[in-house]
Amino acid sequence: MAETILKVQDVVKTFGGLHAVNRVTFDLAEGEVMGLIGPNGAGKTTLFNVISGYYPPTQGRIHFKGQDVSGVPPYKLAAIGIGRTFQVVKPFPGLSVLENVIIAGLCRYGTRRASEKHAWKILDFTGLADQADKSAANLTLAGRKRLEISKALALEPSLLLLDEVVAGLNPTEADKTIELILKIKGFGISILIVEHIMRVIMNLSDRVVVLNFGQQIALGKPADVARDPMVIQAYFGEDAA
Amino acid sequence: MFFGVGAYTTAILMKLGGWAFILTVPLGGLFAGILAFFVGLPTLRLKGSYFAIGTWALALALQQLALILDITGGPDGMRLPPYLNPSYFYYWMLGVVGGTFALYWILLEWAPFGLKVRAIREDQDGAMALGINPTRVKVQSFVLSAVPVGLLGSIYAYWITFIDPLSAFGDILTDQAVVMAVVGGLGTLIGPAIGAVIVFTFKTLFWAYLSDYQVLYLIILGVAIALTVLFLPNGLWGTFINYRDSSRGMRTQSVSRPRIDASEHSDEQEKGAPEHG
Known part of the structure; x- marks a missing residue:
């Protein structure tokens, strides 16, 4: 078994009286792809925001590479190797695609020149090189999602958090993105991926965590989780179970 | 506010300390920078207009302080020894403005700093995910913007030879x-x-x-x-x-590679x- 890279321990996040994430616990091994699924409002994005430092956990601890990173701000996590994308993509619209990726590379490669060289490699890899000069605001949705991945990759992360990078794409674009994620996995980067499209999760994930109303209701291999009565009930209601 | 700090630095040092003008100018810039650092650290964490309101309130507080302190001459202001040589001051200011412009150009157009500043302006959360500490970059920008203003305030005080709380902090x-x-x-x-x-x-x-x-x-x-x-x-x-x-x-979509286009x-x-x- 490979080393554990991410350890999520009893993590709780409340907003007022609402338990958006309630006692979630799982480990992610080095090189593993973990799917994070659940119905709308299950707390997936909140959990992402807690792991990536945007919200401190109300309770529980998060360890990354053996180091307690609970409540550490996002920019420090980015520097030690946690890259993330946003469900609502966050390009810097007034800047070119290339500049967007250069900025991401700055924290690894101090100078603009070195970071630009690195950015070109990333853009070649993600297939955005021919649009490098475009303003990020002029990209299609598929392009913007790819840009999100490019920026996260430019950090040279050892853990990548992907928040719905496939949702909203047409089938051809979706296949290309799945292929891209598999290539990223091939580099040995651990991935935690949120996605609504089951086909994507089933194809990509080694294991799956299922959340419902903030609670962790299942954890296991995709095929097993898909047969879990609790999961079926969460997705399809009482009758189906 | 930083203008007033520079102006009063020069006025106090020249008048009460008998310092040479040349020595007071860098100090005017330095004090403005230090003030910006300590003001920026807490206020730049505020979002939107709160930062503007905070600094505005502080400027008023400094004005009031200049009004009541003995060392600043209170409402009577301070009179400096006149030095009637307009071109002397013209070149001083030209030097400071030129230097500032060159420095800003290098930092913002050429160095990584400019990209970080733009990233934060475009999307602060997105910038944080890429390893940029927004408060830090903002404090740096704030200090960077305060120093030249302090320098110019210093020069202004000696040029006009008279400052009071209204003209310096108005x-x-x-x-x-x-x-x-x-x-x-x-x-x-x-x-x-x-x-x-x-x-x-x-x-x-x-x-x-x-x-x-x-x-x-x-x-x-x-x-x-x-x-x-x-x-x-x-x-x-x-x-x-x-x-x-x-x-x-x-x-166009064709890109000529390696190029940095700012x-x-x-x-x-x-x-x-x-x-x-």
């Missing part, structure tokens, strides 16, 4: 600076310079021909801001750049301190 100075930046174009290096030329041309003409109607001056400045924000939100220079870029047509979007945030004068 809002007319700040208001003018805001008009310059907004009319010229926020987030550009050239814009505020254009705005400054316009405001000062107007000011000179106004005092020459309309000085009986002083009250109109601030009203006209206010109207100028309102109209610019409504009809030319990017300011004169920003509008010109947008027009130029769009008339060149959409950017000139096409010269929308670097000019952390042009005047706003916080």
Whole structure:
């Protein structure tokens, strides 16, 4: 078994009286792809925001590479190797695609020149090189999602958090993105991926965590989780179970 | 506010300490920078207009302080030994402004710093995910914008030979600076310079021909801001750049590799301190 890279321990996040994430616990091994699924409002994005430092956990601890990173701000996590994308993509619209990726590379490669060289490699890899000069605001949705991945990759992360990078794409674009994620996995980067499209999760994930109303209701291999009565009930209601 | 700090630094050191003018100028810049650091650290964590309100309140507090302290001469202000040599001061100011412009150009257009500043302006959460510490970059920008203003305040004090709380910490100075930046174009290096030329041309003409109607001056400045924000939100220079870029047509998709193109979007945030004068 490979080393554990991410350890999520009893993590709780409340907003007022609402338990958006309630006692979630799982480990992610080095090189593993973990799917994070659940119905709308299950707390997936909140959990992402807690792991990536945007919200401190109300309770529980998060360890990354053996180091307690609970409540550490996002920019420090980015520097030690946690890259993330946003469900609502966050390009810097007034800047070119290339500049967007250069900025991401700055924290690894101090100078603009070195970071630009690195950015070109990333853009070649993600297939955005021919649009490098475009303003990020002029990209299609598929392009913007790819840009999100490019920026996260430019950090040279050892853990990548992907928040719905496939949702909203047409089938051809979706296949290309799945292929891209598999290539990223091939580099040995651990991935935690949120996605609504089951086909994507089933194809990509080694294991799956299922959340419902903030609670962790299942954890296991995709095929097993898909047969879990609790999961079926969460997705399809009482009758189906 | 940083202008006043520079002005009073020079006035106090020259008058009470008997320092040479040359030595007081760097200190004026230094004190402005130090103040910016300690003010920026807490206030730059605030979002949106709270930061502006916070610094505005602090400027008023400093003005009040200058009014009651003995060392600043209170409401009577301070008179410095006159040195009547306009070109001397002209070259001092030209030097500071030129140096500032060159420094800002290097930092914002060429160094990584400019990209970080733009990233934060475009999307702060997105910037944090890429390893950028927004508060840190903002404090750096704030200090960077305060130092030249402090230097100019120092020079101003000796040039005009008289400062009081109103002239050093007054809002007319700040208001003018805001008009310059907004009319010229926020987030550009050239814009505020254009705005400054316009405001000062107007000011000179106004005092020459309309000085009986002083009250109109601030009203006209206010109207100028309102109209610019409504009809030319990017300011004169920003509008010109947008027009130029769009008339060149959409950017083509063919890219000539290795190139760094900052000139096409010269929308670097000019952390042009005047706003916080």
